[in-house]
Amino acid sequence: MSNDSKPETKVTIEKLRNGRWAFVLKRGTVVYPAYGQFASQLQAHAAGQAALKALESNR
Numbered sequence: 001m002s003n004d005s006k007p008e009t010k011v012t013i014e015k016l017r018n019g020r021w022a023f024v025l026k027r028g029t030v031v032y033p034a035y036g037q038f039a040s041q042l043q044a045h046a047a048g049q050a051a052l053k054a055l056e057s058n059r
Helices: 041-057
Strands: 009-015 021-027 035-038
Touching: 009 041, 021 041, 035 041
Parallel strands: none
Antiparallel strands: 009 021, 021 035
């Protein structure tokens, strides 16, 4: 399978209403819901990247 046919996967960081941070995984048209209650944006970003790496290693 070539890289051209794989859907784009990205991580976005969002601030929740309670002031905490969460990450959202988007793979092509599929959006996985916000996950986490992180105290800082950096923690949410690191956790999101780890989740993305785990998701991609399962393929």
